Amino acid sequence: MTEHSATPKKEKSRFGLILHLHPRKVRASTLRFSLTFGLGGMAALLMVMQVVTGLLLKFHYEPSPENAYNSILNLQESLLFGKMLRNIHHWSAIAFVWIAFLHMLRTAFTGAYRPPRDVTWITGMALLLLVVLSNFTGYLLPWDQLSYWAVTVATSLLSYIPLAGEPIRKVLLGGAEVGQPTLTNFFNLHTGVIPLSIIALMAWHFWRIRRAGGVIVAEKDRESPMVDTRPHLVNREFVVALVLFAAILLISSLFDAPLRERANPAFSPNPAKAPWYFMGLQELLIHFHPVFAVFVLPASVLAAAVWMPYVKSSDANYGIWFLSDNGISSAKTAAAAGALFTVIFIMSSELLPDPEALLPAVPPLLTTGLIPFIIVTSTMWLFIKYMRRRFSLNRSELIQSVLVLMVVSYAVLTVTGIFFRGEGMNLAWPWNI
Ligand code: HEM
Ligand code: HEM
Incomplete structure (x- = not known):
């Protein structure tokens, strides 16, 4: 009999995916909010939000220097909830970096990086890098002055890496400077390679957490009683998810994602700064x-x-x-x-x-x-x-x-x-x- 087969059938169909990601029972002590602050779960939810909003944006967005900027203007001005959709994608992307970073600090400050959680920690590091890269590749897509020059500055940093730097920069840009091939490369990385890699790594990350017997607990709490995942854990996760979702919606309705004038390769702003995380x-x-x-x-x-x-x-x-x-x-x-x-x-x-x-x-x-x-x-x-x-x-x-x-x-x-x-x-x- 598998772990899950003890779950009643009706419950299993309604919560199938959620329960599949969890053990049937968890230690009561791991439910304490102040242990994890729900940060890993929030990061997972943000990934789902990015994929859903990203796919919807993709219906309207055109990845060419001639049309990218206008497609964003058009999305914002003529499409019902277009601006909201872009705002959600923009603010969730920033929240994703922050939440993943805070989650890294939480696991470090509770000593959860040590074996048997070493691979979880290393896959986490790779996830953080990919989240930053997905932000970076998305940054170019609106093709405005801000994105064009931020990407120009950030990719120029690559050429300082000995030996491999310049070839990597050339492949990434598809030429000597940011242009059509760069936009095509960034678009494909952003909407295909990077999200798929994140999903694959997330699956590995989750599997390693299960293999380590769940999240870390202090010695004194190791004997705390086991309780059913549903309702105890799932309900808490649901509350955290709703609060995060509400916060993103609130921010997205109050603040618009920036969009400057269309990219002008002939005019560099002074100072030309890289994106905030770089x-x-x-x-x-x-x-x-x-x-x-x-x-x-x-x-x-x-x-x-x-x-x-x-x-x-x-x-x-x-x-x-x-x-x-x-x-x-x-x-x-x-x-x-x-x-x-x-x-x-x-x-x-x-x-x-x-x-x-x-x-x-x-x-x-x-x-x-x-x-x-x-x-x-x-x-x-x-x-x-x-x-x-x-x-x-x-x-x-x-x-x-x-x-x-x-x-x-x-x-x-x-x-x-x-x-x-x-x-x-x-x-x-x-x-x-
Ligand atoms: C892995 C998570 C993702 C992150 C962190 C992310 C991040 C970003 C960022 C920062 C932007 C620039 C937004 C702005 O204009 O301010 C962007 C734009 C865009 N993203 Fe994503 N994205 C993710 C996943 C996806 C996916 C899976 C798709 C589609 C399959 C997608 C499609 C797009 C499109 C079409 C744009 C251009 C529209 C725009 O700039 O508003 N994204 N993304
Ligand atoms: C896409 C980004 C990420 C997602 C979706 C994710 C998801 C999760 C989840 C759901 C958990 C269990 C609950 C919790 O601790 O909140 C967890 C645990 C863990 N994560 Fe992540 N994580 C991500 C990034 C990272 C990063 C950047 C690191 C560190 C570099 C990391 C290291 C760990 C470790 C060591 C654990 C085990 C914690 C413990 O046993 O107490 N993760 N992750």
């Missing part, structure tokens, strides 16, 4: 040699995230937020340190003399690449030593502190890039941009 990278580019800003640093972070589950630490309180009281205090210190270091870093590279001008005989890869990289990694090493001594952290708590520091640091870089960079990407107050 602004941290564009900000890094101001301070580091491009090879370090868009390759060495992001690749190191990615490698560290994949390696994270396998760092041995026997004494962590998995399933408990921030792992311990010590974990909470150290996370707060790490957040403050991340903000402070990053502001000092931005200001010092603004105020100190340009190292390239100071040492013209030394290759820029050293002056603005390797040397600042060594300074940053040594600061990180000193920080780890300090945290170890100050809080006597175990390895899981230490990983958590480094993660907090990096997340806060990227947030400061992103906020600086979006709100404090004006003409020529110089520092400016937000009201002067």
Whole structure:
């Protein structure tokens, strides 16, 4: 007899798919909202909303530089609920990045990335990258000034990746600059390859969660009683889904997705900024040699995230937020340190003399690449030593502190890039941009 066959027939037909994704019974302790905040479920719902609204948009949208912009104008102005449909797709896309990111933090801060959840964590990382890529490929489709130049800036970052960067950029653009082949490529990636990959990875992600015996629970709650998935879990998920749906509808009726004038390849706005989720990278580019800003640093972070589950630490309180009281205090210190270091870093590279001008005989890869990289990694090493001594952290708590520091640091870089960079990407107050 299978797990599901004990479910009454009528109930099974009405809730077949939902119950199929869940075990028949779950531990009562996993139902606590504050354990997961329903973030994984919200991400799944957002994916469904993107596919449904995306397919409807596809009926009207024309992927050619001549017609794309007009098809969006026409969709917004002449089609019943056309504007609403576009708004929902736009705001859900942004919410998708945020929710997936917060879900990543939740799993990290409850120690849920360790085996047997290591593959869940790694498939999650891949999902987050794909969600960002689907945002990025969708960004070009309206073919307005904002999308054209944001994609031009962001794809130009690719050419700094050693060896593979330029060929990847050329294949993606289908030529030397953003044009018809780029739009065709982005459209096919956006409406075919990426969503299908997300769906396949989501299936793997869900299967791994089931295989690990559901979401993580603290040692003390492992013996809590088993309760029926329906109504206990399904009803809660339903409430979370309704609240999310209502919030997206509200935002979509209050705020319109931006649409500037039609793309003009001959006129570049100043400053030309990448989409918001890449602004941290564009900000890094101001301070580091491009090879370090868009390759060495992001690749190191990615490698560290994949390696994270396998760092041995026997004494962590998995399933408990921030792992311990010590974990909470150290996370707060790490957040403050991340903000402070990053502001000092931005200001010092603004105020100190340009190292390239100071040492013209030394290759820029050293002056603005390797040397600042060594300074940053040594600061990180000193920080780890300090945290170890100050809080006597175990390895899981230490990983958590480094993660907090990096997340806060990227947030400061992103906020600086979006709100404090004006003409020529110089520092400016937000009201002067
Ligand atoms: C994986 C989830 C998806 C995300 C995160 C996403 C994101 C986006 C974004 C950010 C835009 C630009 C919206 C704007 O103009 O502000 C967009 C546009 C568009 N997307 Fe998606 N999308 C997703 C899935 C899909 C799917 C599955 C389809 C169709 C099969 C689709 C079709 C379209 C179309 C036709 C447009 C152009 C219309 C417009 O810009 O308003 N999308 N998407
Ligand atoms: C499309 C994006 C994603 C979807 C639809 C999704 C879905 C889910 C769901 C439904 C759960 C179980 C309930 C919950 O924890 O809320 C879950 C658990 C998990 N997810 Fe995701 N997820 C996504 C992205 C990510 C990302 C970006 C990461 C991390 C990098 C991640 C790592 C994990 C881990 C480690 C678990 C196990 C948590 C535990 O056992 O407590 N997921 N995911």
